[in-house]
Amino acid sequence: LAPWVPVVGLEIHAQISSNSKLFSGSQVQFAAPPNSLVSFFDASVPGTLPVLNRRCVEAAVMTGLALNCSINKKSLFDRKHYFYADLPAGYQITQQRVPIAVNGSLSYSLCIDNKMSQMVTKTVRIKQIQLEQDSGKSLHDDTRSQTLVDLNRAGVGLMEVVMEPDLCCGEEAAAAVRELQLILQTLGSSQAVMAEGQLRVDANVSVHHPGETYGVRTEVKNINSIRFLARAVDYEIQRQIEELENGGTILNETRAFDSKLGCTVPMRDKEGKQDYRFMPEPNLPPLILYDEKSLPANMNHQQVVNIDCIRERLPDLPSVKRAKLVERYGILPEHSFTLLNEDGLAEFFENVVKQTQMKPKKVIGWILKDLLSYLKQHSLTVKESPVSSLLLADLLNLLETKEISSPAAKQVLVELWKGEGKTPLEIVKEKKLELIEDQKELEEICQAVIDGQENEVIMVVLG
Amino acid sequence: QTVTVEMLDHLEHLALVDFRDSEGVERLQKAIQFADQLHEVNTDGVEPMDSVLEDRCLYLREDDVTEGNCMKELLKNAREKVEEYFVAPPGNIPLPKLEERDTFLQGF
Numbered sequence: 001l002a003p004w005v006p007v008v009g010l011e012i013h014a015q016i017s018s019n020s021k022l023f024s025g026s027q028v029q030f031a032a033p034p035n036s037l038v039s040f041f042d043a044s045v046p047g048t049l050p051v052l053n054r055r056c057v058e059a060a061v062m063t064g065l066a067l068n069c070s071i072n073k074k075s076l077f078d079r080k081h082y083f084y085a086d087l088p089a090g091y092q093i094t095q096q097r098v099p100i101a102v103n104g105s106l107s108y109s110l111c112i113d114n115k116m117s118q119m120v121t122k123t124v125r126i127k128q129i130q131l132e133q134d135s136g137k138s139l140h141d142d143t144r145s146q147t148l149v150d151l152n153r154a155g156v157g158l159m160e161v162v163m164e165p166d167l168c169c170g171e172e173a174a175a176a177v178r179e180l181q182l183i184l185q186t187l188g189s190s191q192a193v194m195a196e197g198q199l200r201v202d203a204n205v206s207v208h209h210p211g212e213t214y215g216v217r218t219e220v221k222n223i224n225s226i227r228f229l230a231r232a233v234d235y236e237i238q239r240q241i242e243e244l245e246n247g248g249t250i251l252n253e254t255r256a257f258d259s260k261l262g263c264t265v266p267m268r269d270k271e272g273k274q275d276y277r278f279m280p281e282p283n284l285p286p287l288i289l290y291d292e293k294s295l296p297a298n299m300n301h302q303q304v305v306n307i308d309c310i311r312e313r314l315p316d317l318p319s320v321k322r323a324k325l326v327e328r329y330g331i332l333p334e335h336s337f338t339l340l341n342e343d344g345l346a347e348f349f350e351n352v353v354k355q356t357q358m359k360p361k362k363v364i365g366w367i368l369k370d371l372l373s374y375l376k377q378h379s380l381t382v383k384e385s386p387v388s389s390l391l392l393a394d395l396l397n398l399l400e401t402k403e404i405s406s407p408a409a410k411q412v413l414v415e416l417w418k419g420e421g422k423t424p425l426e427i428v429k430e431k432k433l434e435l436i437e438d439q440k441e442l443e444e445i446c447q448a449v450i451d452g453q454e455n456e457v458i459m460v461v462l463g
Numbered sequence: 464q465t466v467t468v469e470m471l472d473h474l475e476h477l478a479l480v481d482f483r484d485s486e487g488v489e490r491l492q493k494a495i496q497f498a499d500q501l502h503e504v505n506t507d508g509v510e511p512m513d514s515v516l517e518d519r520c521l522y523l524r525e526d527d528v529t530e531g532n533c534m535k536e537l538l539k540n541a542r543e544k545v546e547e548y549f550v551a552p553p554g555n556i557p558l559p560k561l562e563e564r565d566t567f568l569q570g571f
Contacts, residue, residue, distance in 0.1 A: 018526050025529030034547040035537060039530035043537050055526035076513075081477070085551035140553065148548035151537075275477055285516040303523055 001245070004207045006237040007214060008173055009165030012180065013158050014190040015134065015198040016059045022133055022157035023050035023093065030196050034150040042155040044088035049283050054305065056157040057100070059189035060131050061289065061310050063159055064101030066183050066317055067126050071307050073289045075100045077131075077281040082274055085149050086136035094160075096278045099130035100287065106163070107319065108179040109337065110171060119334055124176050125164040134158050153197075159190065165204065169237065170230030177201055178226055182318045182340060194225055201229055205236040207244065215240070215250060220264050222256040232257035236264050321346070329353065329360035338368055344382035345372070348389050355393035358400045366396060370413055386419030395424040408433040465492050471568055472561045479558065484567050 018028055026039040041048035064071050076098045079091040104126035112118040136154035138147045161180065167173050181199060184190040192199040206217035220236050223229045235257075240250050255264040290296070291308045316324070322336035325346065331339075339346040349367045353360045371392065375385060395416065399409045408428070415427045428434055436442055450457055471482055471491075482488050534547055543550035561568060 020524075020526055020528050020530075025524070025527065026531035027528040033534070035534045035549070036547075037531045038534070038537055040533070040537075041530075043540075045537075045540075051524045052521060053526055054523035057523065083479075083555055085549075138551070139548070142553070145553050146545075147551040147553055148545055149551055150548055275473070277477060280513040282514060282516075285514065285519040285521045287521050302525070303520065305523070 002209045004237075004241050004244075005210055006168050007165045007206050007208070007217070008167040008169065008233055008237075009204040009217075010163045010167065010173060010177065011202045011204070012161040012163070012177065013134075013200040014063075014161065014180075014184055014192055016056050016157035016159060017188060017191050017198075018053060018055045018059065018157060020053060020055075021155040022053055022056050022131065024048075024155055025051075026155070028156050029152075030198075032152055034148075035152065037152040038154065042088075042151055044090075050093060050281070052284065052287070053157065054302070056131060057287065057289075057305050058310060059157070059187075060100045060129060060159050061305060061307055062187045062314065063161075063184065063189045064104065064129050065307070065311050065314060066187055067101070067104035067106055067129070067161070069101035069104030069126060069129060071101050071289060072098055073291075073294070073307075074098065075131075075287045075289075077284045077287070078278050079281050080276045080278055082276060084135065084138075085147050086138045086151070086154065088136070088151065088154065092133050092135065093281050093284075094132035095130035097280075099128045100289075101129040102127070104129070106176060106180060106183075108172075108175045110175050111334075117332075117334060119337070122172065122175075124166045124172075127162040127164050129162070130160050132158050132160055170232070170234035173201075173203060173233045174226045174230040177229060178341075179318065181226075186315055186318055186321075203229065203233050203236070205233060205240065206250070207237060207240045215244075216252050218250060218252065218264075219254045220257055221254060221267065222258075224259065228257060228259050231259075231262060232264060235262060239264065329364070331360060331364045335364050335368060338372070342372065342375075342382055348382050348385070351389035352393045352396065355390060356396045356400065358396040363396060366392065370410070374417060387413070387416045391416055391424065398424055398428060402435060404428055404433050405435055408435070465495060468561075468568055475566075475568070476558050481566075482568065 015028075016022070020026060021028060021039075021042065024039040024041040026042055027037045029037060039048075041050065061071055075095055077093055078096040080094050080096065081091040083090055105123050106126055107121055107123050109119045109121050112120055134153050134156040136149055136151035138149055140147055163176070167176060177199075181192045181194075184192040184199070190198055194200075201223050203220045203223065204217045205220060206215040208215040218236060218240070220232050223232050236255070243250060251266075254267045256267045257264050289305050289307055291306060295304065295306060318340050322333065322340055325331060325336040325339060326333055336346075339349055345367070348371075349360075349364065352367065353363055356363065371385070371387065374380075374387075375382065380386075392413075395409055395412055398404050398412075399406060404412070411431065411433060412424050412427045415422065415431070416424065422430075436445070466488065471488065474480060475482065482491065538544050538547065538549070541549050558564065
């Protein structure tokens with residue numbers, strides 16, 4: 001049987017973290033009373049016009065720079081027309097012809113064979129990043145055969161990140177999206193929490209034989225977590241391979257991922273190929289961005305978005321933070337990945353290192369094995385840890401100064417988890433876990449043990 | 464005939480217009496002819512203009528919350544509502560296919 005080459009391309013929508021919407025002054029907030037965060041423009045009341053939010057532009061530029069894109073100094077807005085109850089205007093304002101950023105790349109890492117010690121770096125090309133409006137929310141009430149519409153989300157700013165189809169499986173898709181999520185959170189351009197709909201991923205999947213043209217692709221939607229993304233992509237690849245090997249064909253359709261059944265199903269309500277009749281947005285002039293060279297002399301600085309300024313203010317991206325952790329503390333690259341993967345863990349680690357004499361290379365073991373596994377077992381975040389960095393540092397100091405042994409330290413840690421407010425020293429004294437260094441005392445203990453186990457001693461002496 | 468029945472049917476689906484009768488179709492044809500006159504102009508080496516606003520400055524607004532909180536007023540426009548939600552049919556109701564519609568286009 002000839003091998004199959006799966007091809008996966010992702011379209012990611014990230015909600016911009018801003019106070020107000022992309023083209024209007026209504027508030028951006030999750031879970032507010034229905035239709036309370038809606039302006040006349042958002043509801044498409046006649047006579048209203050879009051006014052572009054500066055913060056959204058800056059968020060898109062930051063993201064474009066972080067993803068190594070070329071920023072288009074002149075970009076344009078367009079209308080994309082389709083009918084749906086949660087799109088009151090009958091069109092979405094987007095950037096189809098000339099988006100704000102193009103031709104970037106995203107580097108991410110994968111573990112080979114699930115071994116963290118063997119990590120490989122891969123790259124996926126970013127085709128473009130565009131600014132566009134989010135739609136409202138439809139709540140389907142099948143019992144009463146109606147849809148309830150809440151426009152709170154209508155008009156919220158989105159950055160659509162379009163990737164080239166460079167990915168080949170669920171694991172790569174998950175790793176790439178995870179890294180993008182970390183980047184967005186580091187930049188602050190989006191909080192990128194998938195569970196709150198701030199990061200939405202659609203996957204385009206197809207398979208073909210090496211050397212042949214690409215196969216028909218399907219679009220997979222309704223993916224609500226990074227784990228489900230990997231499963232949905234892998235399921236769809238398998239489904240297509242099986243279909244084709246059984247002599248069937250793949251339809252160019254949109255499918256939804258059913259997380260309970262772990263499979264993709266055709267989506268109803270998709271009327272064939274859509275013709276969006278793109279046209280320039282007549283109410284918005286081109287968006288012009290500046291840099292140090294092109295900055296006009298007398299312009300109101302509130303009306304200027306300066307790419308060079310934004311570039312200077314970019315924080316350290318995750319890849320840079322990891323490299324710094326490895327260099328500064330001598331930990332392994334895979335350690336730095338785990339540290340950045342858990343919110344607050346890198347900070348916790350650095351705080352412990354600051355407060356203890358134990359070498360970072362030893363501290364990391366306590367962080368990644370003992371602390372992290374406990375947190376995971378009890379579904380706690382680092383912020384919710386009953387053991388603070390100070391307490392852990394105190395404990396590690398006792399170990400470093402050889403006042404206790406390593407097994408004893410683990411026992412103390414178990415007590416610390418209870419969060420009863422005792423210090424490590426207090427627990428050591430309470431449980432008599434101190435290491436004994438006095439020769440005479442040790443002899444007495446050994447003698448007592450031997451005296452108490454006469455039979456065993458005889459067996460040992462006899463050989 | 465510059466317009467085909469397929470194109471007219473497609474437009475009726477996309478824009479929910481109703482060409483209604485031959486006069487409607489003729490008006491469309493005349494509009495296309497009118498716009499086609501643009502092809503008589505030599506535009507070699509000229510950048511297309513897609514908006515008369517092209518040399519205007521796109522005003523940027525500060526990221527402040529200045530609107531919203533007018534749910535009652537907005538819902539006044541709703542024919543049907545449930546609590547504070549707008550009510551819509553369960554899904555898009557597509558225009559029936561050409562053969563199934565009572566339209567003048569069938570004899571076109």
